[in-house]
Amino acid sequence: MSNMAQAIRMALHYGETHLGLKDVFGQDVGAPLGGVFTATQGLKTAWNTPLDERGIIGMAMGIAMTGDRCVAEIQFCDYIFNTIDLLKIAGNTLWCTNGQYNLPMVVMTPVGAGIRGSVYHSHSFDAWASRLSGWKVVMPSTPLDSYGLMLSAIEDPNPVLFMKPKALMRVRGEELIPGEPSEEKQLKAMIDAPIGDRSQWKPKWPKLEPHMIPIGQGKITRSGEQITVVSYGRMLLICNEVADELARENISVEVIDLRSIYPYDWQMIKESILKTGRILFVNEDTEVTNFGEHLAYRTTQEMFYHLLARPRVLAGKNLPGIGLHPYLEDNSVPQKSEIAAAVREIISEVP
Amino acid sequence: MKTSSKSGLKIAPKSRLQLNKKKSLKTPKSGSAKDAFSGLSKELLVQMHDLMVKSRVLEERLIKIYRAGESYFWIGGPGEEAWGVPIGLLAKVGQGLDHDFFHLHYRCTPTLIALGMPMVDSIRLMMNRATDPSTGGRNFSNHYCFPKWNLASVTSPIEVQYSIACGTAHAQKRAGKKTISIVTGGDAGTAEGDFASCLIWASRKGNELPLLITVQNNKWGISTCFDGQHGETEIADRARAFNIKSRVINGNDPVESYLALKEDMEYIRKTGKPAFIEAQVSRLYGHSSASGANAVSNEIDCVKEFEKKLINHGYISKDKAQAVWDKYEEEGLRAVEIARSEPLPTAESVWDHIYAHNENADWRKF
Numbered sequence: 001m002s003n004m005a006q007a008i009r010m011a012l013h014y015g016e017t018h019l020g021l022k023d024v025f026g027q028d029v030g031a032p033l034g035g036v037f038t039a040t041q042g043l044k045t046a047w048n049t050p051l052d053e054r055g056i057i058g059m060a061m062g063i064a065m066t067g068d069r070c071v072a073e074i075q076f077c078d079y080i081f082n083t084i085d086l087l088k089i090a091g092n093t094l095w096c097t098n099g100q101y102n103l104p105m106v107v108m109t110p111v112g113a114g115i116r117g118s119v120y121h122s123h124s125f126d127a128w129a130s131r132l133s134g135w136k137v138v139m140p141s142t143p144l145d146s147y148g149l150m151l152s153a154i155e156d157p158n159p160v161l162f163m164k165p166k167a168l169m170r171v172r173g174e175e176l177i178p179g180e181p182s183e184e185k186q187l188k189a190m191i192d193a194p195i196g197d198r199s200q201w202k203p204k205w206p207k208l209e210p211h212m213i214p215i216g217q218g219k220i221t222r223s224g225e226q227i228t229v230v231s232y233g234r235m236l237l238i239c240n241e242v243a244d245e246l247a248r249e250n251i252s253v254e255v256i257d258l259r260s261i262y263p264y265d266w267q268m269i270k271e272s273i274l275k276t277g278r279i280l281f282v283n284e285d286t287e288v289t290n291f292g293e294h295l296a297y298r299t300t301q302e303m304f305y306h307l308l309a310r311p312r313v314l315a316g317k318n319l320p321g322i323g324l325h326p327y328l329e330d331n332s333v334p335q336k337s338e339i340a341a342a343v344r345e346i347i348s349e350v351p
Numbered sequence: 352m353k354t355s356s357k358s359g360l361k362i363a364p365k366s367r368l369q370l371n372k373k374k375s376l377k378t379p380k381s382g383s384a385k386d387a388f389s390g391l392s393k394e395l396l397v398q399m400h401d402l403m404v405k406s407r408v409l410e411e412r413l414i415k416i417y418r419a420g421e422s423y424f425w426i427g428g429p430g431e432e433a434w435g436v437p438i439g440l441l442a443k444v445g446q447g448l449d450h451d452f453f454h455l456h457y458r459c460t461p462t463l464i465a466l467g468m469p470m471v472d473s474i475r476l477m478m479n480r481a482t483d484p485s486t487g488g489r490n491f492s493n494h495y496c497f498p499k500w501n502l503a504s505v506t507s508p509i510e511v512q513y514s515i516a517c518g519t520a521h522a523q524k525r526a527g528k529k530t531i532s533i534v535t536g537g538d539a540g541t542a543e544g545d546f547a548s549c550l551i552w553a554s555r556k557g558n559e560l561p562l563l564i565t566v567q568n569n570k571w572g573i574s575t576c577f578d579g580q581h582g583e584t585e586i587a588d589r590a591r592a593f594n595i596k597s598r599v600i601n602g603n604d605p606v607e608s609y610l611a612l613k614e615d616m617e618y619i620r621k622t623g624k625p626a627f628i629e630a631q632v633s634r635l636y637g638h639s640s641a642s643g644a645n646a647v648s649n650e651i652d653c654v655k656e657f658e659k660k661l662i663n664h665g666y667i668s669k670d671k672a673q674a675v676w677d678k679y680e681e682e683g684l685r686a687v688e689i690a691r692s693e694p695l696p697t698a699e700s701v702w703d704h705i706y707a708h709n710e711n712a713d714w715r716k717f
Contacts, residue, residue, distance in 0.1 A: 022525070050555070055514050055548035062518015062532075065503055066448055068525075082544075085508050086515075097496040097504045098487030099704035133712070134705055157707035216717070266717040298714075 001172040002180055002187055007143035008039040008108070008164065009191060010177060011150035012071060014208045016045045019154045023063055025049050026056055026073030032198050036075055037110060037169040041193045042203030053079055057086040057107065061093075064105035069154055074109040076117075077125040077163065084128075090159045091134030106153045106160045111139070112234050112284050113333045114167030119321035121166075122329065124285035126232075126261050129161050130294065136215050137261040139163040141236040143173035145259055148213030156215060165233035178209035218265035220272070222247075224254035226347050227278040230269055230295065232258040235282045235334060242339045253343060261291060266298070273299065277308035278346050284333040287315040309349035314342050384664035388606050393666050399440070399605050400661055400672070403432035403654045405679045406461040409470050412683035413477045413492055414636060414644045421691075422477045425640040427493045428458030430633035431567055433653035434602035437609040438533060439465025441616055444500050448526040452501040452519040454512035454534040457493040458567065459505065462535075466500050470679070471686035478687075481696045488696040509540035513549035513564070520553070520560035520625075529620040531561045538629075539572025539580055541589070553625040554593040562625040563615060564590065567602060569634035574642065590627035602630025603653040 002010065015021035024040055030048040034041030049056050053074055060072035074080045080087075087107075094102045113122040129137045136158055140146040146164070153160035172184070181187050190204040221236065222243040231239045236257045243253035254272050258264055273279055279299055281292030292313035299311045316322075316333045323329060388396055410429040417425040428435060439462040442451040455462060460473060472484050476495070479488035485496040485504070496504035503515065516534035523530045540546065553560040566586050570577040583589060590597040596618060600611045608630060615626040633650035637643055661667045705712035 023521075050548075050551050052548050052551065054544055055517065055552050058511065058514020058516075058545065058548060059518040059521060059552065062452075062515045062520070063522050064518070065515070066452070066519055066522040068522045086511055089506055089508065089511060093504055094707060095704050096486055096490055096494075096506075097498075097704075098483075098485075098489060099709075100496055100498050101504060102707040104707075136706075158710075263712070263714070263717050266714070294714075 001174065001184060002143045002177055003170050003172045004140070004143045004146050004164065005037045005039045005169045006187065006191060007146040007173070007177055008150055009041060009043070010180065010206070010208055011147045012040060012043050013205050014151060014210070015069070015071070015154040016043060018210070019151065020069050021045060021071060021154050022068045023047070023070035024073075025059070025070070027051055027075045029073050034193055035073065037164070037166065038192070039164070039169070040073070042191060042201075053083045054086060057083040057090065060105045060107060061086065061090050061103055064103035064159070065101060067104070069104055071106040071108060071154065074107060076121050076123070076166075077109040077111045078120040078123040080109055080125060087132050087135070091132045093134070094158070095134060102157045103159050104157045106150070106162055108162040108164055110166035110169070111163045112165050112167060113322050113329055114165075114234050116324060116326065116329065117166070117322070118324040122322035124283070124316065125163060126283060127285040127289060127291045129163070130262050130291045132161070134159065136160045136263065137163070138215055138259060139165065139233040139261060140259060141165065141168065141233055141257055142175070144175040144177055144211070145213060145219075145257070147177045148211045149215065149259065151210060152212050152215050155212070160215070163233065167234045168237070171237070178211050179206045180208070181206055213259065216260045216263040216265060218259055218268040219257045220254060220268070221257045222253060222255035224252040224276065226252045226276055227280065227343055228254045228256060228269070228272040228276045229280045229282060229339070229343065230256045230258055231282040232261065233283070235284055238334075238336050239282055239339060242336055242343060246340065246343060251343070251347065264295075269295065269299075270303065273303045274306055277306060278349075279307075279311045280339075280342050280346055281311070281313045282315070282334055282339055284316045286318045287313065288318045290315045308351050309346045312342055312346060314339060384666060387660065387664055389610055391606055391609065396661060396666055399436050399609070400658060400667065401675055402436045402465050403461065403605065403657065404675045405470070406432050406436065406464040407654045408676060408679035408683055409464065409473055410460055410636070412470070412687065413473065414640070416474065416477050416687065417640050417644065422479070422492065425477070425492050425644055426457050426638070427636070428460045430569065430635035430650065430653065431458050431602070432461040433605040433657060434567060434608045434630045434632050435459060435461025436465045437605060437612050438462045438535070441609070441612050442533060443530055446499050446501055448523055449528050449530060450501050451530050452503065452516070452523065452532040454503045454516040454519070454532060455495070455505055456509065456512065456536045456540070456567075457491070457505050457507070458537070459495065459535060460493055463495055463497075466497070466502070468495070468497070469686075470682050471689050474683070474686045474690045475693065478690045479695065480690050480693045482690075482693045487700070510536055510543035510545040512536060514545040514552070516562060517549060517552040517560055520562040524561055524623060529561075531563055531616060531619045533563045533565070535565050535567060537572070538566055538568040538570065538577065538586055539575070541566055541586055542580060550590055550593045550595065554595050559624040561619045561623050563619055564595070564625055564627045566629045567632045568629055569632050571634055571638065573638045585629060587627055587629040595625050595627045597627040597629075599629045599631065602632040603651045603656065605653065605657055
């Protein structure tokens with residue numbers, strides 16, 4: 001089974017061989033490193049850029065303007081903030097030109113905490129991204145979803161922000177990517193660059209097949225009856241663990257992996273609320289004007305009379321940054337115990 | 352006068368600062384007209400005059416529309432005609448990678464006129480009509496967009512076009528059709544990081560981009576003068592630091608502009624490398640309607656000066672010159688009448704074109 005870095009790499013390879021992807025670029029994206037998380041190793045279209053985030057986004061916009069497909073990387077989302085007006089323009093160009101210039105570009109960037117990344121390698125960006133009108137915004141939680149969402153992102157005629165939960169880049173999935181060998185070691189030997197001199201190395205790509213995951217489509221990862229937990233990215237896997245542990249206490253938790261932050265799968269959330277009557281939104285971005293708040297607001301407006309308890313949002317604390325020491329980080333973003341406690345609290349609430 | 356080794360045409364000596372202070376272009380009574388216009392043909396000169404007048408009349412019409420309360424805001428390019436018109440005439444115009452790309456700023460009407468934009472299309476934009484081909488009534492004056500000419504949308508944030516232009520130039524270089532990207536912007540905007548990004552990305556060794564990087568130096572950043580914003584002697588010095596072929600020209604002289612642009616465009620097409628031009632220009636109606644849009648009298652009026660020179664050399668008569676102004680005044684008035692009669696954007700159209708193919712982007716409908 002591939003990990004998420006390998007899955008993204010294979011998706012990009014499929015993109016450059018089947019979907020017209022012509023450029024994959026960013027800081028340290030090309031040889032010899034192939035990305036700080038190795039997600040771009042061995043790609044024929046990968047190249048290194050100056051250390052200039054605004055230049056990277058501008059380059060992507062210009063390439064997209066010609067109709068060529070590209071995937072640009074901002075090495076960590078913590079460094080994307082100085083590009084915010086270019087991201088805004090990328091999102092509003094089609095609208096401002098009354099439908100004349102669409103920008104088929106993908107920007108991928110690692111997000112979130114979980115690797116003891118200190119103040120500037122732990123940021124989240126999902127709430128900020130949800131305000132970039134004109135963009136589609138996705139965040140996978142498994143290698144297979146990474147593969148499928150990346151293929152859809154490359155094909156999409158709009159700008160797509162592909163957020164990579166950095167703590168999951170080495171986590172292996174439970175489902176094979178169509179075409180990947182079942183043996184982990186075999187895949188590694190084929191597509192992972194060797195340690196040391198890589199100048200003569202070339203990957204041997206498996207014969208990959210298409211697997212498109214429509215942007216905007218969520219997935220139920222745990223079926224349950226008493227409460228719905230909606231999450232994505234790194235937090236999703238923790239929510240799954242919580243659901244599994246609580247199941248042993250006969251607490252039935254339904255978990256939805258939203259996968260797409262915008263557009264999002266409201267119908268899936270709505271149907272689940274109709275079943276459970278209780279809902280918790282979990283993500284690790286900071287809690288004030290959090291994307292989960294939008295979903296909770298919509299829940300109260302449209303589902304109020306179907307609710308058995310107040311909808312809740314469990315998110316990162318509204319702090320200037322995430323401190324390096326584990327005591328600091330763990331007290332800044334939601335932990336498994338807090339998710340479990342929130343679930344218990346909500347299901348104990350009686351209308 | 353020095354002679355360009357490429358074209359054999361005579362071009363003016365490198366201009367220095369202060370060229371946009373009021374000082375007439377040389378209009379010698381003696382000497383041949385051919386020398387006075389560095390060998391450019393009479394037909395081309397008369398055509399440039401025609402387009403420069405058309406652009407000026409259009410801009411002044413836009414200001415009148417604003418003053419009449421038929422628009423909310425004006426910003427534009429009176430004073431950049433001698434620079435902007437040659438760009439439109441010299442570029443390889445069309446859609447797609449077989450043609451040049453334009454990344455222009457909001458003083459680019461002269462280039463648009465030279466590309467063939469009818470006056471009415473600018474007026475539709477100014478009056479926010481649904482028929483406005485650039486934005487459908489969504490944006491300010493001079494915020495043009497014409498994909499049929501590879502003309503990227505003009506943005507209000509200054510200087511972002513400099514980093515975006517690197518992307519089109521990159522794709523053009525890959526396509527190998529010897530087409531170029533052209534980027535324009537003001538001198539004050541060079542303080543933004545995107546200008547530095549452009550110089551860096553365009554000049555990387557072995558990865559040079561076919562990019563004509565230009566700055567129109569009108570000595571103003573809204574209300575702040577040049578010295579309040581710049582420490583460098585010439586903005587072109589910054590490009591020289593990146594080994595980019597660079598020059599400063601008198602952008603109030605259409606002949607000098609034409610020859611410099613022609614030579615540099617040919618250089619870029621031939622070498623695949625960038626070139627840089629700092630054009631000294633005037634700003635004849637201030638920054639925008641926010642500062643009054645009043646005519647200034649202490650800067651060179653390139654249209655009037657060029658016209659005087661053409662008359663002095665017998666390339667056009669006073670009557671014919673006046674007829675050009677009259678023709679476009681008439682066209683401008685007609686265009687306003689046309690635009691007035693056309694529909695406005697509908698309120699519900701705000702949801703159109705957020706995503707390609709009008710895919711729904713309203714969360715209420717997810």
